[in-house]
Amino acid sequence: MPAEPNAAPAYHHGDLRRVLVDAATAIVAEEQNWEFSLREVARRAGxxxxxxxxxxxxxxxxxxxxxxxxxxxxxxxxLAAAQQSECIEEALIAIGAAYVAFGLDNPARYRLMFGTALAASRAALPYPVGEAAAGSHAVLLSVIAQGIAEGVFDAPPDDEEAAAIVALAAWANVHGLVLLLLDGLSVVPPVPSLAERVGRILLGGIKRR
Structure with a gap:
């Protein structure tokens, strides 16, 4: 017998969690906030x-x-941006551009990820969230570490603190750009090449001379 037109879809065991997360993510994207209720998410998920x-x-x-x-x-x-790059300098530019594109394409989700809604500080994030955040940051750290090892970036080899500072400078560069653009504070319009051009200025500052 065919399902009734308005019947809620049946989900296999183990699929419900993904459906709920997808529904909530869609609400955040549409409303540009996370003021929804769990009841609203359930209704959206059917x-x-x-x-x-x-x-x-x-x-x-x-x-x-x-x-x-x-x-x-x-x-x-x-990762996809880094893997498509021909050299470590271009990889750094590419992952920065990918980061900025993600932030601009997902404004509310980006603010949720990097704001204080989940915790007062990054160190206080619930373990699964902190682990996922570290996973994305590890892509940047890997590119920086490779650039230092190749003698491209100006930091002592085998100096984790120096590498972390270079990575922090790169992160501040793209994170600041995302927020300036999202908040309408940039004096330069968000043209497609903006992230790359800003990234190349950063690259000029960290390359070994």
Missing amino acids: VSHNAPYRHFPGKLDLLGAIAIKGFVDLRAAM
Whole structure:
């Protein structure tokens, strides 16, 4: 017998969590905030209003899952950009551009990932969220480490603190650019080449002379 037109879709065991995260992520993208209720997410997902509690004891847990998915998506975009680059300098430019593109394409999700809605500081993030954030940051650290090892970036080899500072400078560069553009504070319009041009200025500052 065919399903009734308005019947809620049936999900296989283990699929409900993904469906709920996707539904909540879509709401965040549409509303540009995360003021939704779990009941609204359940309605969007086509499940009972109690269903979200099977996977998420509270709304904060669901927000964490949205952030985790965001960091996973960001990491994938940065990895793809790095792998398509011909040299380490271009890899740094490419992952920076991918980072900025992700932030501009996902404004509310980006603010959730890097704001204080989940924790007062990065160190205080719930473990799964912090682990996902570290995974995306590891792409940048890997590029910086390779550039230092190749003698391209100006930092002592085998100096983890120096590498972390170079990575911090690169991160501040793209993170600041994303927020300036999202908040309408940039005096330069967000043309497609802007992230690359800003990245090349950074590159000029960290390359070994």
